[in-house]
Amino acid sequence: MVSYNRLAGQRSPYLRQHATNPVDWYPWCEEALALARQLDRPIFLSIGYAACHWCHVMEHECFENPQIAALLNANFVSIKVDREERPDLDALYMTALHLLTREGGGWPLSVFLTPQLTPFYAGTYFPPDDRYAPHRPAFPRLLQAIIQAWQSRRTEIEQLGQQVITALQQMQSAADTPPVLLSESILRDAARAFQRAFDPVYGGFGAAPKFPHAVELSLLLRLSLRFRESALLAMVCQTLTAMARGGIYDQLGGGFARYSVDARWLVPHFEKMLYDNALLASTYTEAALLTGDPFLEEIARSTLDYVCRDLAVPAGLFCSSEDADSEGEEGKFYLWTPKEMEQILGRELAEFACRVWGVTAAGNFEGKNILHRQGSDAEDAERLGIPLEEFRQKLAEARNRLFQARQQRVRPDRDDKIITAWNAWAIAALARAAVAWNIPEYLMRACHAADQLLRYARDSQGRLLRLAQLPGDNAPPPPLGFLEDYAALIDALITLYEASGQLSYLQSAVELARSMLQRFAEAHGGGFYFVASDQEPLPARLREQHDGATPSGSALAITALLRLSHLLQDVELARKAEDALRTYATLMQQQPLAAGQFLIALDWYLGPVDQVAVIGRRSDSATARALDMIRQAFRPRQVLAIHDPDAGPPPHLLPWLAGKVACQDTVTVYRCREFQCQSPLIGPERVEQAFRQEPLASPS
Structure with missing residues (x-):
């Protein structure tokens, strides 16, 4: 008879995968933390995710081993965490690993904590024997060494753990550096840094393993326009084309794997993540609009088709990932x-x-x-x-x-968690592609997913949840949403408003932005914290800083606030975005390759930003023609407001629409830049003349 530990009823498929391990696992919960304090035992914290190949390997080799399980059960409180469910814990203890080892991290993340949650030893994958010694000791030998140290060198362990926590806290204040001028020179220096890191043979940045870097490629598209540098556009197009021809791209079903283990994009790490495919679909859409390249359009659409076909759940939302393995074999x-x-x-x-x-x-x-x-x-x-x-x-x-x-x-198995931020990126990608190529099904899917997310990923107080909780879901309640969940969804709702013209999405974005500022913004300073003020306190409250596999929540928050400030003409939101951007100016200047989304926000901040208002009846084909011309080009610093005069006066939410009317009973477009408005464009022909943009062909 199969016996189950405490992970059997958990929401996370990754945790449930470990439900039959002989290890007496706990999820991260007060019961486990209290038990560690009561028994005065160290905590073994194991963090991974469902699509992680080496997480599966360590489970099979170590956590299914009865002897290793006995060591853990007798001497530790063992806690298993899904990093996608609790990115706050992952960020905190991954940073601790860097401090303890001065080495790069990865998953599975294996951390040993005192009962007060201070980390004193950390690593990643450990084998069951000494096959990789001395750099990666056998897990049983490591456990014995930690047990002995806990018994004989307790004071030393506690001091080390406290030093790590102190260093973590100091790192947060270290971001308060002398002010750096927010200028175009930061963007120019970033462009040079990306050119130095670029692989001229295969595209992409750096050597193997090679990651897609969707956000950085989107940044370079913007810089190619700002500085009129064809070389930057060529880098993007070479990379996007090489990835789409490589094995990292599923040549039959569409969609991208997580990364390539080689430099030429041939051999992928086969798991497919929702966030990669959503972000890449947006980047391919932007590049296709800028260049007019039908191949890039084909890849954008096939990637979204993959998401809608293979990652969709019946509620109209999207699950997290597909595994690298099937039938026990990778790929x-x-x-x-x-x-x-x-x-x-x-x-x-x-x-x-x-x-x-x-x-x-x-x-x-x-x-x-x-x-x-x-x-x-x-x-x-x-x-x-x-x-x-x-x-x-x-x-x-x-x-x-x-x-x-x-x-x-x-x-391959699917991880069926419905993560708010990742779904928001999918919603934004679908909305962008829908209006770029007039695909009503994409817009319908984006609207339905947004409606479902707003319905099922909020608690009774209106706060976002990290995961959607669908009807009939009896798993424990999901954690509250983190900064990236708020920022990604606000940004997606703005994109969806501009694509659909439905004011309710903009209203929801404004409500979430107010909540985000109240709960995540620093009380003294311009930055944002990873977790909200009313979430579970941890030994250190990290600020959201550089990009990782996904864009920084702080950078997304600044980008969304800038977009909202231009749409709403809200000076206070603009000031908050500027203050936050200044907080991260040193990061942009010194580490541009880790600050892609911040640099996109800086591009927004430096402007110029176009405010475009379309006043016309929804039922009028002339309005549709005008909107198509405005939307079907790459204009990265533009906000778009849409109003049907038959619906009554313009909404108070958009005060700059006051007095703007449909002249001569046809669609009329008002275009303003830097507080100066051009003459109204009356009729679709005038709009086409003003907004026509010839595609920028990528250099060969």
Whole structure:
């Protein structure tokens, strides 16, 4: 009979995966913390996530081992945490790992704490034996050493833990550095830093492992426009194209894996994350609008189609990720052999497909093949000696048949957590693509997801939750939302208002912004904290600083406040955004590669920002034509207000619409910049003349 520990009823699939371990796991809860104090035992804190390959490895090797479990159960209070559910704990103790080891981190994160939650030893993956000694000791030997130290060197351990907490607290105040002027020079220096880090051969930044860096690529699109530097645009286009041709991109089903283990984007770490795909879809959409490149549009749309098909839940929201493994093997769902392809496609089409996607008998990953492209459709058609139209027809047939066959395989597990911030990024990406290419289904999905999030990811007091709690959900209540949840959703709701014209989304954004400022902003200083003032206190309250795998919550908050301040003409919001941006000026200046979203906010702050008001009947085709022209170009520093005069006077929420009317009974557009308004543009033809933007072709 299978026995279950305390993780069996948890909301997180990652925690439930450990429910049958012989380790007497607790979730992070007051019961566990009180037990550690009562028994005077150290806490073993293990942090990971469902799509983490090495988390699974350590579970199988260590946490399913009865001898190791006995050591843990007799001497520690063991706590398992899902980093996606509790990013505050992950951020705090990952920073502690950096202080303790002076090395980079990763997952699983393994931390030993005193009962007062001060960390005194930390690492990542530990094997069950000494195969990687001396740098990575065997886990049982490590446990014995910590047990002995706890018994014989207790004072030393407690002093070390307190030193770490003191250092963490000092790091937060260290951000209060002498003021740095918020100027274009910071953006220019950032552009040079990205050029130095750029890989001119394969695109992207740095060496292997190589991550997509969606936010940084979006920043470079903005800088290419600001400084009229084609070289910056070329870097973005080379990177986006190389990723979309590589194995990091699912050539059959769309969507991107977490990162590439090599420099050329060929071999991915196969898990697919909602946040990567949402952020990348937005970046591809922006690049497609700026360049007019249909390939970039195709990748943006196929990525969103993947999200809507494979990550959607029945409530209209989106789950967190798909695992790297299936049937116990990394990447098995995505790999092919020539024989498999011939069985599905027949000899002639299989030969074609193998040549297009680089499938060989030797394989490129453990004897099998990750599908990837060597060139564009035109280049591959020429290489194969096939007319382009015929090439595309054969490619579509092969892709469809292989995709349908792959659907019969055992799929990777999904992490079905519905994370507020990640869903917000998906909503924003869908809204952007919907208006970029007139795709009503995307806008419908974005609106429905936003409605559901506002309904199911708030508590009775209106505060955001980290996770949506759907009807019939009997798991423990999710934690309150963190700064990134508020900031991402505010920003998404602004984008959704500009895409749909529904004022309720803007009203919700304003309400959330007021709550965010009240609960997360520093009382003295311009920055933001990771956790709210009314959330569970931890040994150190971290400020949200540099970008990580996702954009910084502080940077997102500043960006959203800047957008709102221009839409609402709210001087107080603008002042708060400016004060916060100044707090992070030194970070932008000294570490631009870790400050992409802050630099996007700085680009907003420096302006110029266009305020565009469209006054016209929703039912009028002329209004639709005008809106299409305004939306279907890349204008990163623009706010858009929409009003139907048949609905009555303009809303008080948008005071700058007062007095603006539809002239000559047709759509009229008002465009203002730097407190100066141009003459009204009356009729769609005038709007098209004023807003026409020729695509900026990326340099070859």
